[in-house]
Amino acid sequence: MSGLVVVDTRSDWPLQIPGMQIVTAWEYLSLEPETLARNVRVYNLCRSFGYQTTGYYVSLLAGARGHRPLPDITTIQDLKLAEAPSVxxxxxxxxxxxxxxRIGSPEYVLNVYFGNSPSKRHERLARALFNLFPAPLLQATFVYRGDEWRVAQLGPIALGxxxxxxxxxxHQAARDYFTRRRMPRARRDSARYDLAILVNEDEKEPPSNARALKLFEKAAEKLGFEVDFIDKSDYGHVAEYDALFIRETTAVNHHTYRFARRAAREGLIVVDDPVSILRATNKVFLAELMDRHxxxxxxxxxxxxGNVSSVARELGFPCVLKQPDSQFSKGVIKVDNEAELKRETRELLERSDIIIGQSFEPTEYDWRVGVLDGEPLYACRYYMAEGHWQVVKREGAKKHEGNHETIDVKDVPKNVLSIAVQAARAVGRGLYGVDLKQFGTVVKVVEVNDNxxxxxxxxxxxxxxxxxRKVMEFFVRRLEARTKDTR
Structure with missing residues (x-):
């Protein structure tokens, strides 16, 4: 059995789908928890989700039983809030x-069925609403005020x-939704857990290339995972998995953070977890964190x-300016004099009220130490691009990279390894890449990457x-520990 469709009366849902069992709300609420395996998917199609109604209790108790309800109790509460449209x-x-x-009237009502719209024109909007508020049946009322459309009401719609x-x-939307993940291949009998790997096929510089993703999939399957590659349109399916591995470049004001946050809220094991994304993607936070530790x-x-005029005195020239959310050498600028400093800080401060300034300390290469669960995983030397002060040199659309050297972590200088692990542990216990510069026995952290x-x-x-395999073993350890904790 793949899941339960819960309705008030059986006549409410005449559709039969292989692998799905139809039960009434009272049948579900009366079940002894031990009669069903954990992680059963529960699709709550009750007529009402009002506080303390049977529909409300189906989702509430499903969460308590370790099942996976759609909608979950948090979504039900979110939809009840008067300010829900404002989020x-x-x-x-x-x-x-x-x-x-193109709507001519001042009001429009859109029904959303498992993320689908009756109108092809509104399919993207329907999917986006479902992703934000994952509930099987939604209704949104829009009104035209002033010169723009606003959401006036948003909530679940009853089957009736x-x-x-x-x-x-x-019914077709339900068939597609229930069978979507199982269409490509039948679930392996040996699979213990479901793993989603979030990717973006259009990303120009993803954190893992296609061959690496295949090797992650292979390693996961050997350890008992059923693996699905998902993209940002699959937000409404997150709760169906046991674990989420984000292999798309993360950012706070981005769908990757929303995926991580929802997955963590649903109890999934998540890499990158939302706290790590918040901490590691902002260099202002990292600078203060490294200083505190x-x-x-x-x-x-x-x-x-208020302090631009004192930067030159404190850092000297050349120095390096960084926008807080810079990635892949983007948003990182070397300035050589006072005029450049004033011009570049003025531009950067238009995007963020605080930016980072650092002394320029050139080296032949940067260390990158991968740290997983507080332990070193891999180590590389990334050499500077030819004729450039960074690992990556960008000239318009062109990108030039320096050489790289991957070595056994046992051969990494002890002080490099020790400081890398300290920096990663200060951020969290997930997967991080710590960039460091070495000057003889002196080692300094440049940044900690969460992705x-x-x-x-x-x-x-x-x-x-x-x-x-080591990365996938981390997920297995966390999942097994979670299972023990809930027994």
């Missing part, structure tokens, strides 16, 4: 305007309120509009397939 982010606000641009003309569409770093100044590159042919050159 729609900028990304969906723009989608609302474009999707409804679905128009007759929409029934077949709803007395972890050496290049001389660092938090620059704001480090693990590419076939680079970071795996020493450990080879063992590197991918």
């Amino acid at each position: 729609l982010n900028d990304e969906i606000e723009e989608l609302i305007q474009t999707s409804l641009a 309120e679905v128009p007759t003309s929409h029934r077949e569409l709803m 007395r972890i050496p770093q290049p001389k660092t100044v938090l620059i704001h509009r 480090p590159n693990i590419d076939y042919g680079v970071e795996d050159l020493f450990l080879k397939e063992a590197l991918y």
